[in-house]
Amino acid sequence: MNDPLSVTYSARLRRVCEYIERHLDEPLSLEILSRMAHSSPFHFHRQFTAWSGLPLYRYIQWLRLRRASWRLAFNPRDKVIDIALDAGFQNPESFTRAFKTAFGQSPRQFRKRADWAAWHQRVPKLVLQEQHVMDVKIVSFPHTQVAMLSHLGAPDRVNESAAKFIEWRRTTGLSPVASSQTFGIAWHDPDTTPPETFRFDICGSVERPIPHNDVGVINGEIPAGRCAVVRHHGSLDSLSDSVWYLFREWLPTSGETTRDFPVFFLYRNFVHEVAEHELETDIFLPLR
Template sequence: MATYQARCIKILDYIDTHLDTDLNIDELCAYAQVSKYHFHRQCSVFFGVSLITLVRLLRLKRAAYQLAYRNDSRIIDIALSSGYDSHEAFSRGFKKHFKQTPSDFRQSPNWEAWQVTYAPILHIRNQIMSDNMDYTVQTVTFPHTPIAVMVHKGAMQRLGITIQKFIAWRKANQLPPNKSQTFNLLYDDPTATPADEFRLGLACSLPRSIDTNDTDVTVDSIPAGLCAKIRHVGSDDTIGLAVNYLYGEWLSQSDFELRDFPLFFERVRFFPEVLESEMITDIYLPIQ
């Protein structure tokens, strides 16, 4: 069983890092050392979906993020990068899985339908990571950092709407990620907070002072101080496991206590600009 699981994990890792290529079944079988006569059935049992569906959903996830958050990307270009030969084929495939055409999704994304479709992959990634947790924790001093914050309040399924608003605000104020660090402030635990009360801060550093007349954006700061840090490489699907590790196993075995500031992320490399496997997020837990 361990060997079978390890091979399936290798397949998922390979797919994650080669989504931009023409994935070949013979190549995948050779890489994972799996017989092609049993390959599809093994993958379907382990992943909960067929291999073809798995690849399609991973590509469509990136397409959904590009549609929602990258308005300068043309739909036909997103279609071609997702493995479709035409706008029409992409539109049919996208609507089949997410109940909206790409154009409709770009105008008004239904993230709830998207999350239901994507649930099998989320489940398997968390299962894999929970069986293979290996985190390196550093203690670092984080500098005082002025930030602009837009607070999302409400169900996680509607977070995408707030992200769109914050991206638009950053563009209007000329604060792109290459000039301003990007942060998330985790005020609440989504597993322990009623959906309508859940809060998460979307933030960016302020390299210069600004006046904001936007009632949704406030000027604040991340205070200087000691933090426990994990560098998380890969999809956000499993980032919650790293957070739980800091609060649980690591903190209980350390001599530190928590400071009065929420755990926060710094987004170093972004999806969909890079593949999910290439995302980098630094997780900071304020301690003393």
């Protein structure tokens, strides 16, 4: 399936997916999408389903429902009716039915206590953006004091810890999102680490030590040092592909050796604030 015709065919359908991601707030007609794929509208449904594994309009609905779930969980001021309309539903009732069918919780239940483990089990693997050759730079990362909340347990539940950290930031004002940086420290590979021993630290930069609190947020640091850094564009679902690019493609030919500190991420924006294709995440690989 790597012959030139197959590559061209796949590239056309990827362009369709990228167009869908960028225009989720707009009507997405079969005529426009099939024309982008150089296909007849009569056959495009079957082509898209065979390639992506999902019917076209089901694929679009999943993308909209994913976005709605992040807004419900992390944007408490957004009204359910506004989220429903932005997801392409005519009224909150039809949105509630579709959301509960998809995730097993109503929108209000999800907002109150999201079951992220079930969310990950239910959401299908979607065809999102493809990573290309990446521009790796070497930088001197400064010593950074952070407020840190360690997530210990299944990777699928990291968003539960993220919600606690976001609420701590919001209520204390000690690491405001508008003026602080947000990091994630990946102590373990989620694909090879038993869930019960998986650790991922969620961090926000601070200017001074934070006081003791009942949430479990503690003082920490990201040490200064040389790092290889690459910018990942798009969905966090494919973040590991960019991490592996550093290890498989760049590191063996770089002449560099790694330092004894885990890979960490700098989140430049957030999925509940921008569309998935607009996400930007810097990946840092510590070097000697």
